[in-house]
Amino acid sequence: MPPDSEQERYFINLVNEHQGLIHKVCMMYENDRDARNDLFQEVVLQLWKSFHTFRGDSKITTWMYRIALNTAISGLRKQGRKIQTEELNDYHLNVSDRESDNAEENFEKLQWAIRKLSEIERAMIMMALDEIPYDEIAETIGITQNNVRVRMNRIREKLRKLMNG
Amino acid sequence: MEELDDLKSIWKQQPPGIDAKNTDEIARMLQGRSTSIVTRLKRSVWFELAFTLISGIALATYGLYAKSGQLKWMVLTLSVIFAVYIFYYIKKLLLLSRYTLNETDLKTNLENLIAGLTTYLSFYKRSYTILYPVFFCLGLFFGAMDAGLDNFLHRFKQLSFLIWFVLITGIFMVGVFRITGWYLKKLYGDHLEKLKELLRELESIR
Numbered sequence: 001m002p003p004d005s006e007q008e009r010y011f012i013n014l015v016n017e018h019q020g021l022i023h024k025v026c027m028m029y030e031n032d033r034d035a036r037n038d039l040f041q042e043v044v045l046q047l048w049k050s051f052h053t054f055r056g057d058s059k060i061t062t063w064m065y066r067i068a069l070n071t072a073i074s075g076l077r078k079q080g081r082k083i084q085t086e087e088l089n090d091y092h093l094n095v096s097d098r099e100s101d102n103a104e105e106n107f108e109k110l111q112w113a114i115r116k117l118s119e120i121e122r123a124m125i126m127m128a129l130d131e132i133p134y135d136e137i138a139e140t141i142g143i144t145q146n147n148v149r150v151r152m153n154r155i156r157e158k159l160r161k162l163m164n165g
Numbered sequence: 166m167e168e169l170d171d172l173k174s175i176w177k178q179q180p181p182g183i184d185a186k187n188t189d190e191i192a193r194m195l196q197g198r199s200t201s202i203v204t205r206l207k208r209s210v211w212f213e214l215a216f217t218l219i220s221g222i223a224l225a226t227y228g229l230y231a232k233s234g235q236l237k238w239m240v241l242t243l244s245v246i247f248a249v250y251i252f253y254y255i256k257k258l259l260l261l262s263r264y265t266l267n268e269t270d271l272k273t274n275l276e277n278l279i280a281g282l283t284t285y286l287s288f289y290k291r292s293y294t295i296l297y298p299v300f301f302c303l304g305l306f307f308g309a310m311d312a313g314l315d316n317f318l319h320r321f322k323q324l325s326f327l328i329w330f331v332l333i334t335g336i337f338m339v340g341v342f343r344i345t346g347w348y349l350k351k352l353y354g355d356h357l358e359k360l361k362e363l364l365r366e367l368e369s370i371r
Contacts, residue, residue: 012191019191023183024176037184042201044194070274071201074360104181110172111180120366123271128169129176142272147370156169 011051014060015044021064021130028114028122029072043068062127062136069123069140113162121155128152202356203278206285207261214254221247235310242303253292260285275364282357286349293345297338 015022022043026036047067054063114122120141127137134152138145186194198204221244228240264281309317320326 008192008195012188012195015191016186016188019186020179020183023180023185027180027183033184038200040184040186041194041197042199044191045197045199046201048195066270069271070269073271073363074275074278103175103178106175107178107181110175118366119363120271120370126176129173131173140270141367142270142274143367143370151370159172 007051011048015047018061018064021061022068024126025065025068025072027111028126029119039072043071046071058136058139059132061130062132062140065123065127065130065132066140073119073123109163113159116162117155117158121151121158124148124151125155125159128155202353203261203264203281206353207258210254210257210261214251214258217247217250217254221251239307239310246303257285257288260288272364272367275360275367279357279360279364282353282360286353286357289349290346294342297341297345301334301337 022040023036025043026039030036030039047064050067054060114125117125124137124141127140128134132140134145134148138148141148143151224240224247225244228237228244231237231240260281264277269277321330
């Protein structure tokens, strides 16, 4: 299906270029493959609906995070699809027992650790890991920069404990 | 590995096991249907509105062309009730249209969604608190017309019938209110609680 406008083509290329970000949000908030695909589609739809509001004041990734997180955390949510931390316990045992010297394993371990955090903490650490500045994280979440700084310290501490098992 | 910079380098990798989308798939997604909670609510209200409108027109047409008699008036009364319901659904749609997802930060978005859903649910509850007794009285009225008013009133002079009637009415009313309350909680109440919990977490960040 060919895009029918210049703006639509631009948008599709933008999503294509940054789809890793959307995939990561879907992985952190949904457990099974179907639910992730549904969330991916919903995020793309919401991004498209809000595309006219993006004025370039912040990084494009900040804007994408805002929409994706709003959709994942408050907008979609079908019952029974949320990630339950109990489900992740065995995963940690499997990963921590292996030599985590390759990229994929490291990513899986990090993913496991992030999914053990609360939904709000997940949102904050994902943005921080994608180099979103603290002022833009604060603006996206709706709290002060100082609060972001304090909470990020706690999140890092939690991640350190989780990653070291 | 646990320092933020190390984690950032891990995070930059393409996540393993993802379904990478090509531009054609992304283009198709733009034509898809939204599954957000507000969109789903709107969709179901539009369906109910269309059903009520069609049924109301069909009933009114039948009532206007039917020969005079009890059935004609019963059908016309029902079509009037359906007409009232149309305003009820429009009001529901207006309540849902107040909410727009994503335009704000996460905290404001949660606050708006909680306020929107709370207003919507309380309107829903208020309306059935009024409508169920109205339907019950109409049922009695039609029953009385069908049995003949004298016959109908005569039954209430018997104490056993009166007790039975009060008991059944009580069970029916409590039952429908409870079932509707349970249904609403199951559909949206749990979601609303989850949203409130998230907002509390955001507000607790110091």
